[in-house]
Amino acid sequence: MAEITLDGIRHAYGPVRGPDDYALKTLDHVWTDGGAFALLGPSGCGKTTLLNIISGLITPTEGRILFDGKDVTLLPPEARNIAQVFQFPVVYDTMTVAENLAFPLKNRGVKKADVRARVATILEMLDLAALADRKAASLTADLKQKISLGRGMVRENVAAILFDEPLTVIDPHLKWQLRSQLKRLHREFGHTMVYVTHDQTEALTFADTVVVMVEGEVVQVGTPEELFERPRHTFVGYFIGSPGMNVFPVRLDGATAHLDGETIDLPAAASAPPSARTELGIRPEFVTLGETGIPFTITRVDDVGRERIVHGEIAGRPASAIVPEEGEVPAMPRATFRPDRINLYADDWRIEFSS
Amino acid sequence: MLELLEVEKRSGGAVHLADISLRLLPGTLNVLLGPTLSGKTSLMRIMAGLDRPSSGRILADDMDVTGVPVQQRDVAMVYQQFINYPAMTVFENIASPMRIARKPKAEIEGTVERVADLLKLTPYLRRMPLQLSGGQQQRTALARALAKNARLVLLDEPLANLDYKLREELRAELPKIFAASGAIFVYATAEPEEALLLGGNTATLSQGRVTQFGPTVDVYRRPNTLITARIFADPPLNVMAVEKRGAAFAPVEGGGRQIPVPPAYEGLADGPYHIAIRPHHVTLATTDGAASLPATVIVTEITGSESFVHLKTLGENWVLLAHGIHDLPPGRPVEIHLPLRHIMVFDADGASVDVGAVRKAA
Amino acid sequence: MTKTENNRAWFLVLPVLILVAMNAIIPLMTVVNYSVQETFGDNLFFWSGTSNYVAVLTSERFIHALLRQFAFTGIILLIEIPLGVAIALAMPRSGVWSSVCLVLMALPLLIPWNVVGAMWNIFALPDIGLLGWGLNSLGFNYNYTNQPVSAWFTIVLMDVWHWTSLVVLLAFAGLRSIDEAYYRAAKIDGASRWAVFRYIQLPKMRQVLIIAVLLRFIDSFMIYTEPFVLTGGGPGNATTLLSIDLVKAALGEFNLGIAAAMSIIYFLMTLLVCWLFYTLMTQRDARENAS
Numbered sequence A: 001m002a003e004i005t006l007d008g009i010r011h012a013y014g015p016v017r018g019p020d021d022y023a024l025k026t027l028d029h030v031w032t033d034g035g036a037f038a039l040l041g042p043s044g045c046g047k048t049t050l051l052n053i054i055s056g057l058i059t060p061t062e063g064r065i066l067f068d069g070k071d072v073t074l075l076p077p078e079a080r081n082i083a084q085v086f087q088f089p090v091v092y093d094t095m096t097v098a099e100n101l102a103f104p105l106k107n108r109g110v111k112k113a114d115v116r117a118r119v120a121t122i123l124e125m126l127d128l129a130a131l132a133d134r135k136a137a138s139l140t141a142d143l144k145q146k147i148s149l150g151r152g153m154v155r156e157n158v159a160a161i162l163f164d165e166p167l168t169v170i171d172p173h174l175k176w177q178l179r180s181q182l183k184r185l186h187r188e189f190g191h192t193m194v195y196v197t198h199d200q201t202e203a204l205t206f207a208d209t210v211v212v213m214v215e216g217e218v219v220q221v222g223t224p225e226e227l228f229e230r231p232r233h234t235f236v237g238y239f240i241g242s243p244g245m246n247v248f249p250v251r252l253d254g255a256t257a258h259l260d261g262e263t264i265d266l267p268a269a270a271s272a273p274p275s276a277r278t279e280l281g282i283r284p285e286f287v288t289l290g291e292t293g294i295p296f297t298i299t300r301v302d303d304v305g306r307e308r309i310v311h312g313e314i315a316g317r318p319a320s321a322i323v324p325e326e327g328e329v330p331a332m333p334r335a336t337f338r339p340d341r342i343n344l345y346a347d348d349w350r351i352e353f354s355s
Numbered sequence B: 001m002l003e004l005l006e007v008e009k010r011s012g013g014a015v016h017l018a019d020i021s022l023r024l025l026p027g028t029l030n031v032l033l034g035p036t037l038s039g040k041t042s043l044m045r046i047m048a049g050l051d052r053p054s055s056g057r058i059l060a061d062d063m064d065v066t067g068v069p070v071q072q073r074d075v076a077m078v079y080q081q082f083i084n085y086p087a088m089t090v091f092e093n094i095a096s097p098m099r100i101a102r103k104p105k106a107e108i109e110g111t112v113e114r115v116a117d118l119l120k121l122t123p124y125l126r127r128m129p130l131q132l133s134g135g136q137q138q139r140t141a142l143a144r145a146l147a148k149n150a151r152l153v154l155l156d157e158p159l160a161n162l163d164y165k166l167r168e169e170l171r172a173e174l175p176k177i178f179a180a181s182g183a184i185f186v187y188a189t190a191e192p193e194e195a196l197l198l199g200g201n202t203a204t205l206s207q208g209r210v211t212q213f214g215p216t217v218d219v220y221r222r223p224n225t226l227i228t229a230r231i232f233a234d235p236p237l238n239v240m241a242v243e244k245r246g247a248a249f250a251p252v253e254g255g256g257r258q259i260p261v262p263p264a265y266e267g268l269a270d271g272p273y274h275i276a277i278r279p280h281h282v283t284l285a286t287t288d289g290a291a292s293l294p295a296t297v298i299v300t301e302i303t304g305s306e307s308f309v310h311l312k313t314l315g316e317n318w319v320l321l322a323h324g325i326h327d328l329p330p331g332r333p334v335e336i337h338l339p340l341r342h343i344m345v346f347d348a349d350g351a352s353v354d355v356g357a358v359r360k361a362a
Numbered sequence C: 001m002t003k004t005e006n007n008r009a010w011f012l013v014l015p016v017l018i019l020v021a022m023n024a025i026i027p028l029m030t031v032v033n034y035s036v037q038e039t040f041g042d043n044l045f046f047w048s049g050t051s052n053y054v055a056v057l058t059s060e061r062f063i064h065a066l067l068r069q070f071a072f073t074g075i076i077l078l079i080e081i082p083l084g085v086a087i088a089l090a091m092p093r094s095g096v097w098s099s100v101c102l103v104l105m106a107l108p109l110l111i112p113w114n115v116v117g118a119m120w121n122i123f124a125l126p127d128i129g130l131l132g133w134g135l136n137s138l139g140f141n142y143n144y145t146n147q148p149v150s151a152w153f154t155i156v157l158m159d160v161w162h163w164t165s166l167v168v169l170l171a172f173a174g175l176r177s178i179d180e181a182y183y184r185a186a187k188i189d190g191a192s193r194w195a196v197f198r199y200i201q202l203p204k205m206r207q208v209l210i211i212a213v214l215l216r217f218i219d220s221f222m223i224y225t226e227p228f229v230l231t232g233g234g235p236g237n238a239t240t241l242l243s244i245d246l247v248k249a250a251l252g253e254f255n256l257g258i259a260a261a262m263s264i265i266y267f268l269m270t271l272l273v274c275w276l277f278y279t280l281m282t283q284r285d286a287r288e289n290a291s
Helices: A046-055 A097-107 A113-124 A142-152 A172-189 A201-206 A224-229 A234-239 B040-047 B090-102 B105-118 B134-147 B164-179 B192-196 B218-221 B226-231 B355-361 C002-034 C050-057 C060-090 C096-110 C113-123 C131-138 C148-176 C180-188 C193-222 C225-230 C242-252 C255-291
Strands: A004-009 A024-031 A036-041 A063-068 A081-087 A160-164 A193-197 A208-216 A219-222 A246-249 A252-255 A256-259 A260-267 A279-284 A287-290 A297-303 A305-313 A316-326 A334-337 A343-346 A349-351 B002-011 B013-026 B029-035 B054-062 B075-078 B152-156 B182-191 B201-206 B210-214 B238-245 B247-249 B271-277 B291-300 B304-315 B316-323 B335-338 B343-346 C037-041 C045-047
Touching: A004 A046, A024 A046, A024 A063, A024 A219, A024 B271, A036 A046, A036 A201, A046 A081, A046 A160, A046 A193, A081 A142, A081 B271, A081 C180, A097 A113, A097 C193, A142 A160, A172 A287, A172 B291, A193 A201, A193 C148, A201 A224, A201 A343, A201 B226, A208 A224, A208 B343, A208 C050, A219 A224, A219 A234, A234 A246, A234 A279, A246 A316, A246 B105, A334 C225, B002 B040, B013 B040, B029 B040, B029 B192, B040 B075, B040 B152, B040 B182, B075 B134, B090 B105, B090 B134, B134 B152, B134 B164, B182 B192, B192 B218, B201 B218, B201 B226, B210 B218, B226 B271, B226 B343, B226 C060, B238 B316, B238 C148, B291 C242, B304 B335, B343 C148, C002 C037, C002 C255, C037 C255, C050 C148, C050 C255, C060 C148, C060 C193, C060 C242, C096 C148, C113 C131, C113 C225, C148 C193, C148 C225, C180 C193, C193 C242, C193 C255, C225 C242, C242 C255
Parallel strands: A036 A193, A036 A208, A081 A160, A160 A193, B029 B182, B029 B201, B075 B152, B152 B182
Antiparallel strands: A004 A024, A004 A063, A208 A219, A246 A279, A252 A256, A256 A260, A279 A343, A287 A334, A297 A305, A305 A316, A343 A349, B002 B013, B002 B054, B201 B210, B238 B247, B238 B271, B271 B343, B291 B304, B291 B335, B304 B316, C037 C045
16 A cells, blocks of 8 residues: 655657647646545546556656655556556456465465465455355456456555456446445555546545546546535536536626626626636536526426436526426426536636635 | 337257347337346347347238348447448448448438438548547447438447447437437447436346336336336345235334335235335435334445445345435444335235235225 | 248258268268278279278288377477467567568468478488488488488478468467456566466467367378378388378279278278367366356
8 A cells, every 4th residue: 555646747659749749748646545546537538548657557758656755657567566457357267266366476476375364355355255266257247357356455565456447347236336345445445546437426436536637637636525516627517417517608797697698696706817708607406497597498308217307508508407306397497506506617717706 | 110029039058038029119219228148139139130039020010020131121230339431431431321222322412411410420521430539430330320211220238338428418419319210219228327318118128038118217117026126226226125014014134123004005915025215215314204224334425416325224235325415434323214105015026016906905 | 830940941051061962971971882892993892891991900000100190190289389379479469560470470371282392302302402401411310211210300390380380370369369458467466477378378379279289180180292292101101191001002002992991990080089179178168167
């Protein structure tokens, strides 16, 4: 278990002619020992590049990476003492479950009795004891992923466990089981874990700290709560939440925002640079449909069981609202925004209210 | 219309599909919902004519097409992998089925334009598929299937390989796209949420059998069996084995706790049952007309807007979904509440208890 | 319903059955017919029952040819399979060099068999052939035309040169199917080069290696053209493998009955070995997957 420090990391796959050639833009960050972190972003955002830099498969073009203060930038994966769970389950087909778990220890010359004891512990931890002598090849995808995870955890001093979209090939029901088990293991054993995914639910439920990336750049680092309630960038607002945050162009005037002739009361005054493009962001969860407020034109209602997602338009811009399972959807509604959940943006970056 | 009559598929000793009878009408969207290996792909292959059923018949517009191969079937398919012709532009990819059918040039151009517009591909028509993002590649594959104008369009987990947000986007567009066509759409997915968002009809599959088929929301709200209810639940359904004695259900591992029989089920005979409740109906705060159970927190997952609390209650693993942030530490004892009107009751064999029949008997 | 379906299915495989009959079954039957009769020419045949089989199975000549055959097959399998796997492992897995290697590897397979024999015939000549001359200059007493050891050395070397490529290509195809994640995982697990081979590469190559062994076994049992051109089965009978012995009996000595009985025995042996091999391997697979 280790603290991971990223010190001015930058990476380009080809020759660098300008700042746009970096697949991963400058990154300074410290991941505390024993934390659960998620790298979240769409494909091509650089999250896999970053993971490969941590695991040692890629040496960054610039910057250093430190494990507990020790520079490991130039060390290969096998010298870094990390573990990784891949997108598709990787198990050694010809070995039994127990042999799979023993493999990393045997390779490192651990004594037989110690191997046996440690493997028994891990089998117990992962609820795999009953399958210890089964051939790994015959198991289902979720069990194979557990074995890959176990092969990482079996080494007591492992610096970090990396997950590269590990639930991609798992059925929805089993995803719930695996996810909560992973969370429990993290709580109990306190490994430093880094989880890469494009799936917000996985990232938010797993991590204490989520790093949201887009186009090689980190746009926000925060707790799930912060990402949901105070997205720093409109992209985070869009990317987190389902559907994403509603964003409307507004004109700011003290504690009021003007949206296409309508006025919206803000919790406090706010100001933006005069030339900036100003926008108001409100999550569908905090839009209430009723008889007062701004006219909302409904285009479609999706009943997803536990709630209904109402899609429509406000002032000609796409908007959505969430109505609880047994709530009413008025035919010609007007929308109100919960004031303390309103966020303001200037050129896509969040601005604070002056309180 | 596509009709399957008692279709069965065996190979070797294994039964892949059993006793499947379905009627799919033109202009409808039909979701096949089930976990991996439940038979979704096998069933689609038979509908397409890629495989022949071991027994049973398939009728297309009342004509027996059981042995007719896929080339003569008027079928279009979209797969999980983005399958396009890599050496053709997006335009040519979309036009390819019409070129094969030797359609006139003007018609081809018109159709490609219309379909590309529908799938937001117009700016990319001159590009090569591999220069596009995964989402656009899959849009191209979808566009080609639509351009074929086939009577049956089969989509086998078409969004499974896409990023979460792209999935969300396409899911929102698909119902409109389907509605614009008169074809029969069959859409396989493992995700209950996807089925709900797509709407239409849903057939739930389990171990090669269709457990229920009907309008999607009906199947979700009134599952006929415990199996269907479990398939159509995400987060997973909370289930508990109980014994009905008089006016209350006593959990089998109950330790004296009792759950009043919901009003709708009054008059139910005494005996063993299963009760089930969806995670978002279980609450931490007391509400009127709710039974309560003791539970211990296993772990809590917080998404920022919601909390998934994994619990152990009377020997069962349950999930509770609550709005807002409830950071409950593992091991914390809590009291959970089950609003009676949201409790579903299944008999010992897992069949849904018919509320109407219970009323009549009472 | 089920019955009519089955009948129609049989009808569909009829063309294949006819072809197989023309190609394999009818000639085989002719040979069976010869093997139970005796002839002295003039198309006169006499029923002789199993006497030909008894004669063949008890003849020292046949036993020796058979032993030579097994020795040859054993030796070339022992060399070609490990060598082929080793070369496949050493080849670059992707990029331009990978394609170049593949083309180079395929070259020996494209040369007609009798040309291979003729090439090696000249290449190995002790006086003017590069190989023969070279070995003699290095102080070896090498002459494949009159020394059994030299002759064996030459035909084994020739077969290895000709056919190892096949094993390489098959093994390479097996290697290519391994996802990069396996190698990464192995690195992280601290696996040695040998462990990567033993637990990742070999298991993934096993299916194709079974095919490779089968193909090489059958082919080496049938080998005729190359040794015939190179040594003609000599010196003496040193390199008279089964098929050469067979042709000697049939055409050289016109012992049709004996030759036919030999063919049948020969055929049954190949079939038996292949069957044994195949069932053993597939059963092992089934057992592993079920366990």
